[in-house]
Amino acid sequence: MTKQLPSTARSLPIALIRAREGVMSPIRDMLAETGITEQQWRVLRVLSEFGRMDTKTLADRSSLLFPSLTRIAATLREKGFVTQTRDDKDRRRQFIEITPKGQTLIDERTPHAAQIVAGFKETLGEQDYEKLLDLLERLDPGAQS
Amino acid sequence: MTKQLPSTARSLPIALIRAREGVMSPIRDMLAETGITEQQWRVLRVLSEFGRMDTKTLADRSSLLFPSLTRIAATLREKGFVTQTRDDKDRRRQFIEITPKGQTLIDERTPHAAQIVAGFKETLGEQDYEKLLDLLERLDPGAQS
DNA sequence: TAGCAACAATTAACATGTTAAGGAAATATC
DNA sequence: GATATTTCCTTAACATGTTAATTGTTGCTA
Numbered sequence: 144m145t146k147q148l149p150s151t152a153r154s155l156p157i158a159l160i161r162a163r164e165g166v167m168s169p170i171r172d173m174l175a176e177t178g179i180t181e182q183q184w185r186v187l188r189v190l191s192e193f194g195r196m197d198t199k200t201l202a203d204r205s206s207l208l209f210p211s212l213t214r215i216a217a218t219l220r221e222k223g224f225v226t227q228t229r230d231d232k233d234r235r236r237q238f239i240e241i242t243p244k245g246q247t248l249i250d251e252r253t254p255h256a257a258q259i260v261a262g263f264k265e266t267l268g269e270q271d272y273e274k275l276l277d278l279l280e281r282l283d284p285g286a287q288s
Numbered sequence: 289m290t291k292q293l294p295s296t297a298r299s300l301p302i303a304l305i306r307a308r309e310g311v312m313s314p315i316r317d318m319l320a321e322t323g324i325t326e327q328q329w330r331v332l333r334v335l336s337e338f339g340r341m342d343t344k345t346l347a348d349r350s351s352l353l354f355p356s357l358t359r360i361a362a363t364l365r366e367k368g369f370v371t372q373t374r375d376d377k378d379r380r381r382q383f384i385e386i387t388p389k390g391q392t393l394i395d396e397r398t399p400h401a402a403q404i405v406a407g408f409k410e411t412l413g414e415q416d417y418e419k420l421l422d423l424l425e426r427l428d429p430g431a432q433s
Numbered sequence: 434t435a436g437c438a439a440c441a442a443t444t445a446a447c448a449t450g451t452t453a454a455g456g457a458a459a460t461a462t463c
Numbered sequence: 464g465a466t467a468t469t470t471c472c473t474t475a476a477c478a479t480g481t482t483a484a485t486t487g488t489t490g491c492t493a
Contacts, residue, residue, distance in 0.1 A: 148402050151334050151349060153421060155408060156315065156326075159308040160351050162424040166301055171451085180451095180478065181301075189296050198442075204296060206305050211479055213443060218478085235441040235488045257293045263300060267426060275423045276298060278416055279307040282408065316481085325448065325481095343472070356449055358473055363448085380458045380471045 169259050177248060179222070182207060182215055184252075187224060190241035191249045197230070198237050203285075224248065314404050322393060324367075327352060327360055329397075332369060335386040336394045342375070343382050369393065 151157055167181060174184055182205070189204045190196070196204075202212045216239060219225040224245035230236040241249075264272045296302055312326060319329055327350070334349045335341070341349075347357045361384060364370040369390030375381040386394075409417045 148333070148398055148405065151330070151337055155405065155417075155421065156308070156311055157330065157351055158421050158424040158428075159304060159311060162427040163301070163304040163308065164351070165427040165429045166304060168429070170301065175452095182479065185296070185302065188293070192296055206302055206309070208480065208482095209442070210444080210481075214479075233441085233489070237442075253293055260293065260300065263427065267423065271423055272300075274419070276300065276303050278412065278420045278423070279303040281412060282307040282310040283303075284310045284313070285306060320482095327449065344470095353450065353452095354472070355451080355474080359449075378459070378471085382472075 166263060169262075170256065173252065173255050173259065177252060179219075179224075179248070182211065183219055183224075186212070186215055186219065187241060187245050187249055190225065190239065191246060195238055195240040198239060201239055219245070311408060314407075315401065318397065318400050318404065322397060324364075324369075324393070327356065328364055328369075331357070331360055331364065332386060332390050332394055335370065335384065336391060340383055340385040343384060346384055364390070 148154070170184075171181060174181060177184075179187075185205050186201065186207070189201060193204065198209075198212060198216070201207075202209055205212070207215065216225065216227060220227055224242055226240050226242055228238050228240070230238060267275060293299070315329075316326055319326060322329075324332075331346065331350050331352070334346060338349065343354075343357060343361070347354055350357070352360065361370065361372060365372055369387055371385050371387055373383050373385070375383060412420060
């Protein structure tokens with residue numbers, strides 16, 4: 144009985160895409176006013192939360208692949224939201240840090256973003272919301288559980 | 289207390305991305321052998337399940353935006369997996385249909401894909417798996433619930 | 434120390450996501 | 464029935480996802 148795929152209407156990958164679209168749509172609307180993309184926002188948020196870090200760690204925490212991060216970091220640097228500095232001990236490596244200008248952008252938009260997130264929490268209810276996060280985490284191979 | 293965003297480690301959008309990556313990774317590996325992409329696979333599956341349909345319906349059921357579908361349909365046509373025909377009654381519209389060659393590809397890979405899906409169902413357990421699909425559906429504005 | 438494996442980051446190439454603009458055909462409005 | 468509006472689809476432009484190849488550094492080791 145495992146030879147049959149579920150109907151596309153009940154497909155896990157498609158359900159994940161649709162849910163993501165539903166969640167990101169209002170967030171994208173909010174970000175459109177700022178001129179940065181969803182991924183750029185994610186990078187700035189991680190830098191804001193954890194501070195200066197090397198590229199590998201940043202890529203991991205932002206859930207971005209290296210090539211994407213290379214481009215995004217260049218864009219953010221041009222916009223003045225981050226600075227990049229080489230590691231003198233190991234000149235292959237690089238550190239990235241958020242600038243005051245970048246931090247200001249995060250600070251200004253966080254209330255609105257938090258409000259959007261609160262809306263989803265209300266839609267599902269606190270309990271189901273947490274349950275959803277737990278279930279999603281169990282699908283993530285990166286989570287060392 | 290709604291002015292604070294959750295830690296990026298507990299962010300719903302990021303959790304959705306990571307879960308999607310976890311689910312798609314083995315599927316992408318499977319598809320790599322076929323030479324088609326994840327989205328092309330999705331389109332063929334929808335066409336296989338529901339038969340010939342117009343582009344608008346196909347885009348909706350595949351969760352793809354129109355511009356993406358235009359390109360994907362062109363690629364699939366060049367590869368001989370689908371055919372495109374104009375609607376004589378309304379020459380703006382177009383119908384897309386899977387070819388026998390496309391159907392063969394789906395048939396050959398479905399057992400493997402089903403096996404991968406079954407793995408995730410086993411990981412979460414039948415009950416949590418269904419619960420997850422329900423929760424995801426509630427985040428999808430397109431679902432008329 | 435010359436050579437090579439391992440590593441960090443970039444670049445390249447192609448496909449898709451996203452928004453905006455354009456083109457062709459049908460429909461509405463007057 | 465001419466014009467405007469709407470609808471379906473395509474094209475354009477830019478950012479990202481994905482895999483593979485490349486460059487520059489470091490470390491190892493024979």
